[in-house]
Amino acid sequence: MAKTVLEVRNFQAFFHTRRGIVRAVDNVSFKVHEGETLGVVGESGSGKTVCQLSYLRLLPEPPLRIHSGEVILNGSLDLLKQAPSGMRKIRGSQVSMIFQEPMTSLNPYMTVGSQIMEPLRIHLKLSRKDAAIEAAKALDRVGIADVKAALGRYPHEFSGGMRQRVMIAMALTTKPKLLIADEPTTALDVTVQAQILDLLRSIQQETGMAIVFITHDLGVVASIAHEVVVMYAGKVMERGNAEQLFYQTQHPYTHALLQSTPRIDINQGKLPAIGGTPPDLSRLEQGCPFVGRCAHKRAICEGTFPEAKLYPAGHEAYCHLEGLPA
Amino acid sequence: MSTIALRIEELSVFYSLRKRLFGLGPAETVKAVQSVSLELRQGEILGLVGESGCGKSSLGKAIIRLIEPTSGKIEIAGVDFRSLKGEELRKKRSFVQMVFQDPYASLDPRMTVHAILAEPLQAAGIFKSAEMNARIMEVLGLVGIAKQNVHRYPHEFSGGQRQRVAIARALILKPKVIIADEPVSSLDVSVQAQILNLLKDIQKELGLSMLFISHNLAVVKYLADRIAVMYLGKVVEVADQEELFAHPSHPYTRALLSAVPIPDPRKEKARARIPLKGEIPSPVNLPKGCAFHTRCPNAFDRCRTETPSLERTTASNREVACFAPHV
Numbered sequence: 049m050a051k052t053v054l055e056v057r058n059f060q061a062f063f064h065t066r067r068g069i070v071r072a073v074d075n076v077s078f079k080v081h082e083g084e085t086l087g088v089v090g091e092s093g094s095g096k097t098v099c100q101l102s103y104l105r106l107l108p109e110p111p112l113r114i115h116s117g118e119v120i121l122n123g124s125l126d127l128l129k130q131a132p133s134g135m136r137k138i139r140g141s142q143v144s145m146i147f148q149e150p151m152t153s154l155n156p157y158m159t160v161g162s163q164i165m166e167p168l169r170i171h172l173k174l175s176r177k178d179a180a181i182e183a184a185k186a187l188d189r190v191g192i193a194d195v196k197a198a199l200g201r202y203p204h205e206f207s208g209g210m211r212q213r214v215m216i217a218m219a220l221t222t223k224p225k226l227l228i229a230d231e232p233t234t235a236l237d238v239t240v241q242a243q244i245l246d247l248l249r250s251i252q253q254e255t256g257m258a259i260v261f262i263t264h265d266l267g268v269v270a271s272i273a274h275e276v277v278v279m280y281a282g283k284v285m286e287r288g289n290a291e292q293l294f295y296q297t298q299h300p301y302t303h304a305l306l307q308s309t310p311r312i313d314i315n316q317g318k319l320p321a322i323g324g325t326p327p328d329l330s331r332l333e334q335g336c337p338f339v340g341r342c343a344h345k346r347a348i349c350e351g352t353f354p355e356a357k358l359y360p361a362g363h364e365a366y367c368h369l370e371g372l373p374a
Numbered sequence: 375m376s377t378i379a380l381r382i383e384e385l386s387v388f389y390s391l392r393k394r395l396f397g398l399g400p401a402e403t404v405k406a407v408q409s410v411s412l413e414l415r416q417g418e419i420l421g422l423v424g425e426s427g428c429g430k431s432s433l434g435k436a437i438i439r440l441i442e443p444t445s446g447k448i449e450i451a452g453v454d455f456r457s458l459k460g461e462e463l464r465k466k467r468s469f470v471q472m473v474f475q476d477p478y479a480s481l482d483p484r485m486t487v488h489a490i491l492a493e494p495l496q497a498a499g500i501f502k503s504a505e506m507n508a509r510i511m512e513v514l515g516l517v518g519i520a521k522q523n524v525h526r527y528p529h530e531f532s533g534g535q536r537q538r539v540a541i542a543r544a545l546i547l548k549p550k551v552i553i554a555d556e557p558v559s560s561l562d563v564s565v566q567a568q569i570l571n572l573l574k575d576i577q578k579e580l581g582l583s584m585l586f587i588s589h590n591l592a593v594v595k596y597l598a599d600r601i602a603v604m605y606l607g608k609v610v611e612v613a614d615q616e617e618l619f620a621h622p623s624h625p626y627t628r629a630l631l632s633a634v635p636i637p638d639p640r641k642e643k644a645r646a647r648i649p650l651k652g653e654i655p656s657p658v659n660l661p662k663g664c665a666f667h668t669r670c671p672n673a674f675d676r677c678r679t680e681t682p683s684l685e686r687t688t689a690s691n692r693e694v695a696c697f698a699p700h701v
């Protein structure tokens with residue numbers, strides 16, 4: 049078994065607002081292994097992004113408050129016990145992050161070169177000259193042609209795909225053990241998305257970096273993820289490896305999501321849509337949050353959130369059903 | 375042969391950029407849509423796909439004359455739409471209606487659903503409140519919005535419900551043609567499926583003719599009867615839905631289809647991708663010859679000098695603009 053790079057255990061983080069408590073991340077657990085990609089799937093508001101941002105301490109606290117859990121990096125370091133200064137050292141050196149819209153996450157006033165050099169100068173304490181050499185190498189690695197000219201350009205001079213390459217180059221300069229990728233291809237065209245996914249895969253093979261890949265696109269998950277966590281209304285619904293999730297689906301939500309996704313490889317009759325909309329996270333009841341939209345709900349689902357049902361080889365589903373009815 | 379609901383002939387949309395300093399040098403033009411001809415048959419859904427910047431939205435907006443086309447002809451239900459002016463244009467506006475991508479932006483936040491739906495009726499000269507209300511209730515029923523919600527404001531609805539209201543607004547004047555520009559792109563998968571089914575159902579029920587613009591090939595496959603693929607302002611391939619997905623012919627269509635991820639890990643691993651080299655060229659400085667030759671894996675000398683036109687292939691009911699289409 050590959051080494052565990054990140055383990056999140058029973059992590060709970062709520063927003064305390066005037067309207068009440070928003071249970072954004074509720075008892076979430078997962079592991080990411082060296083050289084592997086964990087796909088975190090969910091719709092908007094499922095907590096997939098907030099979960100990662102909150103243990104990286106990138107959200108203002110308050111309104112966010114971390115209630116419980118452990119987030120262990122490299123087997124020993126609990127991120128939830130770090131002081132802000134300690135977290136600053138970890139972010140950007142051991143853990144890097146890339147975002148959906150590279151244009152809003154790059155600084156429009158700084159050249160690409162000086163932005164890539166920034167983490168090198170801060171975390172690795174390199175001289176200007178050495179940092180420039182490393183930055184050039186980093187851009188070369190992500191497939192940007194004419195590196196010298198690219199270093200002197202500003203973000204707006206690049207296309208969307210090229211900007212995402214710059215973001216990836218910047219995230220990788222400090223050789224992080226873990227990359228958090230938050231919908232990095234959602235704003236890109238499919239042909240460019242394919243290029244970026246290929247790039248992430250080849251970098252992972254080369255460096256053994258672990259990736260947490262947040263997405264709402266099940267096709268992208270099938271393409272890049274080894275392990276998958278399905279989230280809904282702040283909770284984990286199902287977890288397992290890609291094969292288990294796609295071919296031995298056990299949770300009605302995962303099943304419904306797969307069924308309602310239009311796809312190009314088969315002719316679908318009428319799409320079985322999931323009725324209704326996700327619940328308001330500030331008014332969650334005791335039971336399963338999916339109960340209002342579930343095709344297999346029973347009386348017990350209203351009152352209690354289920355324990356994990358265990359299936360072979362680490363496959364788990366949080367559902368009262370003993371397996372999905374055929 | 376079915377009748378044609380919308381015919382566009384050699385439609386072009388050019389945007390001129392700001393003149394250079396002191397008016398020196400030639401003014402630059404973005405050729406967003408270049409001489410596109412398409413037919414939308416009565417009662418069909420024609421999918422228009424392409425990546426960002428290919429001109430698909432410009433084409434849609436030009437058809438309803440939100441953008442004035444540079445040249446070409448638009449014919450809706452036999453009426454020459456581009457020659458209409460003033461009062462006549464206002465009357466015939468009801469022929470074609472549009473659904474936009476973002477229902478948060480396309481519905482006025484200060485108007486109730488009733489006011490949103492009454493406005494097009496008033497613009498069309500229907501003022502009697504009994505008639506208006508009957509029509510409003512009818513379309514709300516069609517799109518699945520409960521009647522008691524008629525006095526609510528857009529912010530009280532979810533994204534999916536808002537898109538239903540936007541669809542109701544497009545339907546209320548009984549248009550001959552609907553242009554839907556990425557109507558499900560801002561919605562989550564579970565809600566997206568609801569709206570796709572709704573569009574499919576009402577299209578069947580009312581026999582609507584719809585131009586469905588999207589970058590999402592899976593969504594277009596689900597909904598469209600025929601599909602047109604655009605690249606850099608031009609239509610490169612048109613075919614029936616099943617034909618296009620089973621046997622894509624233009625090298626761009628082939629590359630595009632091979633890049634769409636499939637939610638099936640085993641299939642994903644077994645697939646051969648057709649990678650595209652480089653970046654999409656700027657629509658200001660279009661390449662000579664076929665616009666796709668800079669990225670085409672099969673380009674040869676002729677592609678760099680001559681521009682292929684959209685031609686019907688002998689074997690099947692399809693049109694391709696390529697000197698060496700895949701057969």
